[in-house]
Amino acid sequence: MQTTRGLDRLVFFTDAVTAIAITLLVLPLVDSVTQAAHDGLSAEQFIGNNYAAISGFALSFVVIARLWLAHHSTFEHVRSYSSPLLLLNLFWAFTVVVLPLPTEMVSQFRTSPLSVGVYIGTMAASSLTLTAMTLLIRKHPRLEMEENPMPGREVFSNAVSTIGFFIALIVGVLVPAVNFYALLIILLTVPLQRVYDRRSAAARLAPAAQSS
Template identity: 35%
Template sequence: MSEDVVRDPGFRGLSAERTKAFVDAVVAIAMTLLILPLMEGVTESAGHDHTTWEWLVDQREQLQSFVISFVLIAMFWMLHHRLFVAVQRMTAALTWITIGWMLTIVWMPVVTALTGQVDDDPLQKILYIGTLVATSAVLLITRIHLARHPDLHDASRADLRAGMSIDVSMIVLFGVALAVGLLWPAVGYAGLFVMFLTGPVQSVVVRILR
């Protein structure tokens, strides 16, 4: 996007449909890229005449990382999709916020490959779970921006507030998962199971927002 477009007041009137289609395409590509390390593992196993069971055992950590990241990206996409159903017009600011959100999604295949192929270390957990925090944080920023610009959408304030409570809950729980992983390395990424507490934490956040 050129600087002239960014400063152009007429940019406010652009339809959001192209942006929605672009986001869907980026998310689909990111989810597809998650499978590449596993494909490389198949080639390596074939070269060593491994059996299917040996491949499964050898790739168990990568398989785990693939499933977790696939589900998380799908979850983030559903949250973003539900929000943007109500968005009708784009501003330069909203477009750049959305690009920032897509950046965190595109980065996910990289950190997923790290968790499956590189020995576990604190920085790895910071990069992986930190990316999840960033994705949730940018989505929260998106909702705040829309709340301040009601002319861009037809979402109710109640819906935006409910979405904010989900975003805040996820940020808090991802932070807890990161702390658990750093304090007790043996736990690994099992700390992400705290995400099952999203409902109770969201209830607390809703009371605070009210």
């Protein structure tokens, strides 16, 4: 039998995993600072030598934070959980924990279709899993809060983000000159979300306009 306490533990566990993953992102840079100081390098030299690693850390932090915010928003509509939801959540946590590994690969190895594929592919898998959880919650009233149901906007946002990640994955791998810059495709989800919001608002106002 699923309980509220069980759901709370699931959410707390996921939050802790996300916090640890974000922390792991910066640890290689901390070690690099120690080594740079030991080698007598200046702060400017350290930043110049580790520009790729610093950029990778910043990008991965933003991505993990964005994924966590989406996860947090999704579980605001959850009142219970099921075995499929539990398994999907564990896999989502796995993708978040794995992300520091390709982040380090990106900073240490020469850019290649493989490193790009692993890096963006991990993000795409995480986003896809989150979308699957959103759809699962929306389709099962037992999981969804009656007083705070899963809105269509939430489903649309997660689905569009997932599509964006997979397009970025394909472009980044198949067009080596683009590589990690393919992630900028995700920015296109912002205007798409605004179009969806405007159409939803218009749809809500239409019945009122007709009745008047």
